[in-house]
Every structure is written in structure tokens, then in C-alpha cells.
Amino acid sequence: MTTKYSVIRCGWKTLTLIAAAVAVLWMPGQSLAGPATDQVKGTVDQVLKILTDPALKGERKTKERRAQLRQTVLARFDFSEMSKRSMGQYWKERTPDERAEFVGLFTDLLERAYVDRVEGYTGEQILYLEETTDGNYSEVRTKIVTKRNQEIPIAYRLQRADSKWAVYDIVVEGVSLVNNYRTQFSKIIRTSSYRDLVKKMQAKVEGEEGAELGAPKSKVR
Amino acid sequence: MKNREEAQKGFDLATGGLLFYSGLDRTQPFELDAEGLEAAPREVEQVDRGMGTALELRPEMAQVRAGLKATEALVKAEESNLYPQFFLALDGVYAQAGNRTRQQNPWAFDPLNDRYTAIVLGFKYDLDFGITRGKIRAAQAEHLKVGEMKLFAEQGIPLQVRKAHRELDEAKETLRATEDGWRNAKKWLVAAKANYDLGVGESRELGQAAETYARLRADNFRAMYNYNLALANIEHATGRAVKEEMK
Numbered sequence: 001m002t003t004k005y006s007v008i009r010c011g012w013k014t015l016t017l018i019a020a021a022v023a024v025l026w027m028p029g030q031s032l033a034g035p036a037t038d039q040v041k042g043t044v045d046q047v048l049k050i051l052t053d054p055a056l057k058g059e060r061k062t063k064e065r066r067a068q069l070r071q072t073v074l075a076r077f078d079f080s081e082m083s084k085r086s087m088g089q090y091w092k093e094r095t096p097d098e099r100a101e102f103v104g105l106f107t108d109l110l111e112r113a114y115v116d117r118v119e120g121y122t123g124e125q126i127l128y129l130e131e132t133t134d135g136n137y138s139e140v141r142t143k144i145v146t147k148r149n150q151e152i153p154i155a156y157r158l159q160r161a162d163s164k165w166a167v168y169d170i171v172v173e174g175v176s177l178v179n180n181y182r183t184q185f186s187k188i189i190r191t192s193s194y195r196d197l198v199k200k201m202q203a204k205v206e207g208e209e210g211a212e213l214g215a216p217k218s219k220v221r
Numbered sequence: 222m223k224n225r226e227e228a229q230k231g232f233d234l235a236t237g238g239l240l241f242y243s244g245l246d247r248t249q250p251f252e253l254d255a256e257g258l259e260a261a262p263r264e265v266e267q268v269d270r271g272m273g274t275a276l277e278l279r280p281e282m283a284q285v286r287a288g289l290k291a292t293e294a295l296v297k298a299e300e301s302n303l304y305p306q307f308f309l310a311l312d313g314v315y316a317q318a319g320n321r322t323r324q325q326n327p328w329a330f331d332p333l334n335d336r337y338t339a340i341v342l343g344f345k346y347d348l349d350f351g352i353t354r355g356k357i358r359a360a361q362a363e364h365l366k367v368g369e370m371k372l373f374a375e376q377g378i379p380l381q382v383r384k385a386h387r388e389l390d391e392a393k394e395t396l397r398a399t400e401d402g403w404r405n406a407k408k409w410l411v412a413a414k415a416n417y418d419l420g421v422g423e424s425r426e427l428g429q430a431a432e433t434y435a436r437l438r439a440d441n442f443r444a445m446y447n448y449n450l451a452l453a454n455i456e457h458a459t460g461r462a463v464k465e466e467m468k
Contacts, residue, residue: 106419113418148257173404175411184421197421204420 036138036158036165037131043076044126051121069115078166079107081159085168086181090189098194105201112208123147136160228439260396260445263452268386271459272379278460279378285371292364299357305346313338378458385451385458392444392451399441406434 047069050056056065083099083106084091094102125145132139137159144152157169157176169178188197240251266274276282318333347353413430416422456462 109419113415116418172415173407173411175408175415177415180412180415181419181421184416184419188421201420204418207420 034131034133034138035163036133036156036160037128037140039076039165040140040142040156040158040167041128043072046072047118048121051118066115066119069118070111073111073114074107076167077110078159078161078168079103079110081166081168082106082110082178085178087185088182090185090194094194102198102201105198105205108205109201109208138165258442258445258449260448261452262448265386265389265452265455266459268383271382271386271455274461275378275382275459276375278463279374280460280463281374282371282378282460285367285374288367289364289371292360292367296357296360296364299353299360302347302353302356305344307342307344310341310343311339312341382455382458385455389448389451389455392448396441396444396448399437399444403434403437403441406430406437410434 050065050068050072053065055061056068080103083103086106087094087102091099124147127143127145129141129143131141137157140156140158142154142156144154146152153171153173155171156167157171157178158165159168160166169176171177185197188200236251236253237247239253240247240249245251265271313336315336316333317336318331321331321334323334324331410427410430410433413422413427417424417427453462
């Protein structure tokens with residue numbers, strides 16, 4: 001009788017655990033890791049592989065290394081979507097040519113900034129914390145832990161097209177880059193003009209290109 | 222720059238102090254096994270309980286309690302001089318020599334054939350004409366003085382505990398405020414850097430954001446230090462620090 005009771009109790013316990021696990025997995029939009037995380041992780045791993053590849057180390061390999069980094073980043077980021085969201089209400093006022101020009105400038109500058117930043121990688125730990133998915137949108141929350149144990153929260157906001165998840169926004173320390181750019185672009189357009197915004201971005205690209213050709217570069221990272 | 226110099230001065234001073242207390246000289250290599258400053262929150266007793274603990278554990282209270290006992294004993298000792306000191310003495314001799322004739326003449330004394338028993342009752346009393354009373358009053362005054370000190374400590378120590386708790390509340394509030402401050406400054410720095418990278422932000426704004434961040438982070442570190450110090454002050458005020466030290 002005692003044995004039977006204990007078996008029944010054990011069975012209930014197992015069933016409860018399975019039910020709890022199923023409930024967690026079925027919770028809409030909540031999972032610890034999912035396809036979006038896998039794809040972000042794949043890109044980050046690829047970036048780290050390039051950065052740690054001995055064949056791509058050193059000043060002489062900078063061009064090659066950066067080209068590979070840009071290619072990897074470009075494959076995961078949807079810069080047109082980022083541009084569109086960053087322009088906000090002013091996007092629909094732009095002609096197709098203006099849009100193409102803007103996306104080009106935006107992509108170039110963001111790529112440079114991102115590549116610049118990841119090149120400063122010195123073995124920090126990257127933790128994948130949580131993924132929240134709602135239909136075709138997902139947010140992958142990560143955390144960078146520095147060697148001095150400082151934590152930098154970074155969240156990737158992604159949009160799905162077929163089976164590919166593409167990043168359309170990055171939230172660093174709680175600051176959404178797209179929201180920030182939207183505010184800044186809107187301010188410039190309101191107080192000056194769209195042309196002035198483009199001019200500023202063009203000047204920055206030229207400055208960066210000049211720096212790549214050997215001119216002294218800003219040490220601000 | 223000013224903050225940096227101040228911090229360096231404080232660091233040098235603290236390092237010198239540590240070297241001195243650990244018995245090392247400045248020529249020896251010295252490296253701190255620490256990873257930066259962090260607020261170390263821990264549970265503290267409620268004010269009322271802390272005041273009770275302080276009255277029990279504070280070394281000043283232990284000193285005053287011992288002082289009261291000692292002066293009370295001193296008063297009693299001096300008071301005992303007021304009364305005569307009685308004493309009782311007992312004396313006796315028994316001597317017998319078989320080959321000697323026992324002397325019956327009261328004028329002849331033979332120490333080898335002698336026996337007697339004597340009981341002496343006496344008392345000693347100093348006629349010091351008020352000196353003893355003066356000594357008693359001096360001992361009583363000392364006892365009263367220690368008693369007053371106890372009263373003062375019983376009023377002052379709870380006040381110190383209450384003050385330490387208020388300072389902790391203030392330090393906690395400042396820590397929270399500086400925490401929010403530097404986090405917001407960090408967000409501003411992230412935004413300013415992002416704008417600068419895209420050519421749509423001014424370098425001046427980036428500089429301001431970086432300066433504000435550095436200043437507020439320094440404030441936050443100072444608040445962490447003050448918070449930890451306030452916690453240590455509570456431990457000191459309640460006497461727990463000494464108790465821990467003695468373990």
C-alpha cells in the first residue's frame with residue numbers, strides 16, 4: 001500500500017514538472033533562446049572569429065579584417081529598415097533617390113562605428129539572457145561582462161523576413177539607437193533642413209575616409 | 222583633474238596608513254587585493270534595538286559600569302574606617318619537665334614547668350578628627366561623578382545611534398540619487414557618442430556628456446564610500462564593531 005502510494009506521488013510529481021516545463025515553453029513570446037538568438041549569436045561568433053583569427057591580426061591586415069567584419073555585419077543588419085525607422089515621419093517625404101542616398105550614408109557610418117567598436121574587443125564575456133518574440137518581431141537581450149566585472153546590457157531588436165531575422169535596432173544601456181537617431185534627425189530637419197542632415201553625414205564619411213587614408217583620427221571610441 | 226588629484230592624494234594617504242599598520246616600509250612592493258569600490262549593503266538593527274545593544278555593548282558603558290563598582294567598593298572601604306576594629310587574641314603555654322620540681326612560690330618562675338591560657342579582646346580606633354569623613358566624602362564624590370558619567374552616556378549613546386541611523390538614511394538616499402544620476406549620464410554619453418559617430422552630433426556635446434558622466438560617476442563613488450562609512454558608524458555606535466573585533 002505504501003509502495004503504491006509512493007509510486008502515485010512520484011508520478012504526480014513528474015507530471016507536474018512536465019506540465020510546468022510545457023507551460024514555460026508555450027508561453028507566448030517567451031523563451032530563453034530561439035531562432036533570433038541563434039542567428040544573433042551566429043553573427044557575433046563570426047565577428048569574434050574574425051577578430052581572433054591570427055591570420056587577420058595586425059595593422060597590415062586592417063583593410064581585409066574590416067572588409068570581412070563589414071560583410072558579416074551587413075548580412076545581419078537591416079540598414080534600410082533602420083534608416084526608415086530613424087527618419088520617422090520624414091521618411092515618406094523623401095524621394096526614392098533621396099532614400100537610397102540616405103540608406104547608403106547611414107549604412108556606411110553605422111558599419112564604421114560598429115566595426116570600430118568591435119575591433120576594441122579584448123575578450124569580454126558575452127551572455128545571451130532572454131529572447132522575447134511577438135510574431136515577426138523579436139528582442140534578444142544580451143550582456144557584455146568586462147574584465148573588471150562591469151556589465152553592459154545590449155538588446156538587439158529584430159524583424160523576420162522568411163526565416164531570416166535581421167537587426168533593425170540596438171538598445172545599448174537602455175538607449176535605443178533608432179529612437180535616439182529619430183530625435184536627432186528630426187531636430188536637425190526641423191531647425192535646418194534634410195539637406196543639412198545629409199551634408200553633415202557626408203562630411204563625417206569624408207572625414208572617416210580621410211582618416212583611413214592616414215590622416216590623424218579621433219581617439220574617441 | 223581636481224578630482225583626480227584629490228583621489229590620488231587620498232589613495233597615497235590610505236596606502237601609507239596601510240603600510241604603517243601592516244609594518245611594511247614604503248620601499249617594499251605593495252598591491253591592494255581589491256577590485257574597486259562597491260556599496261556593500263547589509264542589514265542593520267532597528268534604531269530602538271540598536272540603542273539597547275549600544276548600552277549593552279559599548280566599551281564606554283562597560284568602563285562606566287566597572288567604574289561604578291570600583292568607586293562603590295572604595296566608599297565602603299573608607300566608611301569601614303569610621304568604626305573601631307575589634308580583635309580577639311588567644312595565647313597559651315604548656316611546659317612540663319619531669320626532673321624539675323614544680324615551683325609553688327608565686328615569685329619564682331620556671332619557664333620549663335609552666336602552663337597558662339589567656340584570651341585578649343581589644344579594639345583599634347583612630348582618632349583622626351574628621352579625616353576619615355573627608356576621605357569618605359571624596360570617595361562618594363568620585364562615585365557620584367562616575368554615576369553622572371553613566372547617566373550622560375545613557376543619554377548620549379542612544380543619540381549617537383540615532384544620528385548614525387539618520388546619516389545612513391541620508392547616505393542611502395544620496396547613493397540612490399547619484400546612481401540614477403550617473404546612469405542617466407551614461408545614457409546621454411551613449412546617445413551623444415552615437416550621434417557623433419553618425420556626424421549628426423557635436424563634439425562639444427560629446428565632451429559635455431563625457432565630463433558629466435565622469436563627474437557623476439565620481440559623485441557616485443563618493444556616495445558609495447559615505448554609505449559604507451555610515452554603515453560602519455552604526456556598527457561603531459552600537460558597539461558591534463568592538464564586539465566583532467574582540468571575536
